[in-house]
Amino acid sequence: MQRGRAAMTVAERHTTPQSLRDLAYETIKHRIITCAFRPGEYINEAQVSAVLGLGRTPVHQAIDRLMLDGMVEVIPRKGVIVKPVSLDEVLHIIEARLMIEPAAIRLATARADDGEISALGDILGRAQQWSAVRNVEQMMLLDREFHLVLARATRNDVLADILRRLHERSLRFWFISLTDVGHHNDVQDEHGAILRAVRERDSDAAEAAMRRHIESFRATVARYI
Template structure:
């Protein structure tokens, strides 16, 4: 006799609020919505094909993450970008992403290594096709997997916000083919360090990855 399984729809697919948040955040990260621009809520609703409630929920969530600014009596503005913000973000990334790499090196297994290698191969293919948005989506997934391997939920939440903010700056550097090649090579080194279970090497690879981002940003 077969056993029926009751699948919770909320687990199977994200809520409308979550869908609106993800779609809105993607447009901010990829700079479709430009830093400093004021956004019309009705236009955003049309862009996302979403109702007012999920869009408003997304606005407030993204404001707490520093991607939007809610200006009294004026509306919603895309958070501006500045080099000072970028340098502060780099300092925060150095601490948190190094810790993530160290924790991941202690908990990684072969399935994780396979998943990371496959993702980096897809990033390389997107880079070769000059598909910037796909590369950014895959890079986000690569870092999400790293955070999951590290196994610290609070750290994963922090890294999700940090990475979303960093990707807005990163989007400005992706016209450089050499930088895209560097990113892929740096990912390979992180994977190799994890596969070797080498905590110090993993930390060094994470730091090198962030310093490469800094160099590329300052060169733009």
Template sequence: MPPDQDGLAPAAEPAAPRSLREEAYELIKQRIIMCAWRPGEALSEAVVSSALGLGRTPVRQAFDRLMRDGLVEVLPRKGIIVRPISQDEVRDMVEVRLLNEGFCARLAAERAEPQTLAALAANVARGVEAAAERDVPTLMALDREFHGTISAAAGNPVLGEILRNLHERAQRVWFVSLRDREHHRRVVDEHGAIVAALHSRDADAAEQAVRAHIQSFADNLKRQL
């Protein structure tokens, strides 16, 4: 950006406002993930529009996208409902996570920059505080950040995109898993073990730590569903 006459770069232009369609999508998605709208619950355009203070057109467009995400579905005589969580879906998700995230951890152990390892350690430290306070929204945000940072550290954009989609799909069941308060601290401890393996550049240990973390999540979720 060229400087102005005073020799200073002009201020950056403000970001464009988020579209109503995007706003509706994010608001509905967040309520589904946090189980404010529970699995199997019917959602009408009129009720959702009123609850969010948005028009029916952006809500309808958001529903189309949420259907593609697998968060809502259309049933005869019921209309749009929040898609139920099934044991089969959890099993399939865990199988794919074990395969892809284990490989991702191996790459991250070899390629992660020192500042990335420091960021992961800071994430774990914040997680200790959130777990002590039973702060589920913060724990979920930290988990998303933690796994996203490892995905980026692997240095494989194709794998990163696969994992981003997988993690977004897993968020709702993550919230269900965290209804078990004892699981809060286990998650943070498991993250700490992953960071320790990455810091040691031990690819085998990193893979095993990630797989143990995913299996712990799966075992806890089975008790919740």
């Protein structure tokens, strides 16, 4: 039964159906990535709606999108589950990243504008600040932002969407396993090498730096999962 306006939440009264869907999607995805919704946990649409202060419809639509992203799955007669952590899955994601991201960074190196190069430098600066206080969530989110800027810099929307999905699927493993301070310093160094190559428009160096970055992630994840 459709709810009357009196039953609408505050969020629903001030946003469009499209923005509600996007809000629900981004909020639930953030909770999955940061393990607020834990791997293997069953999530109930009614409870999620209540926690987020959103209606059942945008939450249901968000979960459908997250299924396509590979973050949740439906178990017959049981419900919706946050996809459990699997070493095979993350290794497959990394394998795909090694096939796609080195080629993508060559495009980004050739096509990035001054604003994007400046944004990458700003991200590295903020990441150093959060690394100093060991805020894993903020470092993870900045890692995501760094790669999203590079994806947009390819000037290829299809490729950028593929890169976004791959990277976001790998972030849970980042959050679960990569708590070592030394590794965070390595990530900063690797991002710095990528940025230097992009700034210098050196596609070969950028590709090599990206490969080292992804291989480093694979080696670290393999030790923890």
